[in-house]
Amino acid sequence: SQQGEEDPQALSIQEGENATMNCSYKTSINNLQWYRQNSGRGLVHLILIRSNEREKHSGRLRVTLDTSKKSSSLLITASRAADTASYFCATDRSGGYQKVTFGTGTKLQVIP
């Protein structure tokens, strides 16, 4: 079963614009992670935010976490054609569970 749901399901933007993707999840979590997947490839870790953090940055990425709303957002600033990929959020439940479940993904297309 999928723990999270991303929206939008698909997003198409021009190069240089910002891209925002949202993730909602169902249970209390330890960590929330974002991954990227190029077509036909494995997933690559982008960023991890802990349940006691509200915002985190890494290069052109900014992640926010609102545990009261059980939601997170990923912002990619100044997008590039090479950012074209699918993006997934992943969570592991609090309480010592280490099972990591993924959302349904947002397919991002950045048009040069």
Place this chain on the structure above:
Amino acid sequence: GAGVSQTPSNKVTEKGKYVELRCDPISGHTALYWYRQSLGQGPEFLIYFQGTGAADDSGLPNDRFFAVRPEGSVSTLKIQRTERGDSAVYLCASSFSESSGATGELFFGEGSRLTVL
């Protein structure tokens, strides 16, 4: 190697046959995960190992699916009596569990694409 290695990268089999998919995780990673991904979907959790033991196998769809990790390193996902609905990409990931018990970053292999004819 430095990353997670999965073999075979592609497997075509006939309905009813037995299949084994192998995952070689990053050395020293105690946690190992198997996921299944269908086209256009997110990875679907199958099973998670901590060391040699299956800590959570709640995602295995039925008793045709089984996974082992006998020495706490390489893992094999075994599928008996394959069905056309088993066709998917099977992803393996490994992780170094944090001292808190929470899960850290997962490192994924490139996946094994299974096609059941």
